[in-house]
Amino acid sequence: MNFDSGDSRFYKNDENENLICEINYFVDGSGMIVIDRTFVNDDYRGQGIAAQLVERVVELAREENKKIIPICPFAKGMLERNSSLYADVMG
Template identity: 45%
Template sequence: MELKKGSNRFYIIDGNNEIGEVTFTEDQPSVLSINHTYVDPKYRGQHIAQKLIQAVVDLAISEQKQVSPICSYAKVSFERNQEYQRIQYRS
């Protein structure tokens, strides 16, 4: 499995198959909004969605931005991870 970066998204491929993705927008300068996370049902339970969210968090940290978790999975991830909360955007 390999993590790749696309335009406003990260995705994971297994061979030639895309098995998961997270998409985000930059609605405001310095805020990445995670609006969609998906993992192929055959690959669920392997922490793939967590790796995708972490990729957006790492990008935000490297670019000194905050993250707004919009989709349900991102919201839960940010609630459960104290480290994520330090870069969470709060309006």
């Protein structure tokens, strides 16, 4: 899925501009990307969209040579379960 971006988030709306999904993050004072929220509308759950959102933030971190601090429980679990894949971006 291709996500839109803006205001420290990646997101996708449906054709009626209803929010399908989003991930919110911010860059803290030390330059780390902090993932603080992941959301997927109930109608779209179970399709791996939240994992795609986390992966998009990982891509951003790699592009900008930054580390990630996941405080969102979903993102934290995903990154920790797959720590060998994400060791380069874990803060």
